[in-house]
Structures are given as structure tokens and as C-alpha cells.
Amino acid sequence: QVQLVESGGGLVQPGGSLRLSCAASGFTFSNYDMKWYRQAPGKGLEWGSTISGGGSRRDDTNSVKGRCTITRDNAKNMVYLQMNNLKPADTHVYYCGRSGSHYRAQGTQVTVSS
Numbered sequence: 476q477v478q479l480v481e482s483g484g485g486l487v488q489p490g491g492s493l494r495l496s497c498a499a500s501g502f503t504f505s506n507y508d509m510k511w512y513r514q515a516p517g518k519g520l521e522w523g524s525t526i527s528g529g530g531s532r533r534d535d536t537n538s539v540k541g542r543c544t545i546t547r548d549n550a551k552n553m554v555y556l557q558m559n560n561l562k563p564a565d566t567h568v569y570y571c572g573r574s575g576s577h578y579r580a581q582g583t584q585v586t587v588s589s
Contacts, residue, residue, distance in 0.1 A: 476501045477578045479571050484583030487561055495556040495583055497571030505529065505549040508574035511556045513567035514582070520570070524556060538564075561587045 483495040495511070511523040524535045524545035533545055539558075547554045554571055568582040 477573055477576045479573070479578065479580040481569060481571055481580055481583040484569060484585045486586045486588065488589050489562060489587055491561050491587070492557070492559045493561065493585060495558065495569055495571075495585070497554045497556075499552045499554065499571075499573070502573065504552040509545075509547060509554040510572045510574065511543075511545055511554075512570045512572055512579075513565075513585075514570070515567045520579075521567075523569075525574075526554065558585070561585075563587045 478501045480498045481495060483493060485493060487493055505528050508525055508527050510525045512520050513523050514520045522536060523539050524543060526533050526545045526547050530547050535543060542558065542560045544557045565585060565587050568584050570579050570582040
């Protein structure tokens with residue numbers, strides 16, 4: 476079954492950077508698109524970025540486009556989200572997800588504040 480473990484969140488000042496990581500297991504990783512989602516307190520889940528199974532195609536929501544880059548390492552079953560120029564509005568719990576699955580793990584908290 477799908478297992479995902481996110482890490483790398485924390486407290487960062489506006490303009491700072493973070494790299495989130497997600498370790499995947501329980502499925503053939505390279506066969507699936509992987510995604511990053513985020514959720515603010517009291518709000519719904521918001522899609523952020525998608526990367527194709529082979530890593531050649533990426534797509535991002537407008538609010539993170541140009542500031543966040545999703546990558547993956549299929550040899551390690553890992554997906555990453557490099558986030559730069561962070562803003563207070565980026566304060567969310569970040570989750571990774573697999574295409575075709577509704578499974579969500581515990582997420583990792585990102586707080587952008589001075």
C-alpha cells in the first residue's frame with residue numbers, strides 16, 4: 476500500500492528557502508506522477524505542484540510558479556519541493572501525494588514569519 480513520509484518543514488523568515496522531502500514506498504514509484512499539496516488552518520487542501528513519473532514534465536499552481544520547483548529521484552523513491560522567496564502566505568502544512576491515490580500522511584509544517 477502507498478506510504479509517504481514528508482520532512483523538511485520548519486520556521487523560516489520571509490524571503491528564505493526550504494527544501495521539503497517525501498519518501499515513498501509500497502508502489503512502483505517511477506510509474507506514477509507525484510504531487511505536492513498544502514493546507515492552511517481551517518482551509519481546504521490546495522494542489523501545488525506535479526511531476527511526471529519520469530521527471531520530464533512539471534506543472535505548478537500560479538501562486539508558487541517561479542518560486543517552487545518539484546523534483547524527484549526515482550532511484551531513491553524520493554520527491555522534493557525546493558521553495559525559494561517564501562512568503563507568509565506560504566504558511567501551510569505540506570503534503571506529498573501520488574496520482575490516483577487519496578492517501579495523505581502527516582505532512583510537514585512550513586511557517587514563514589519574521
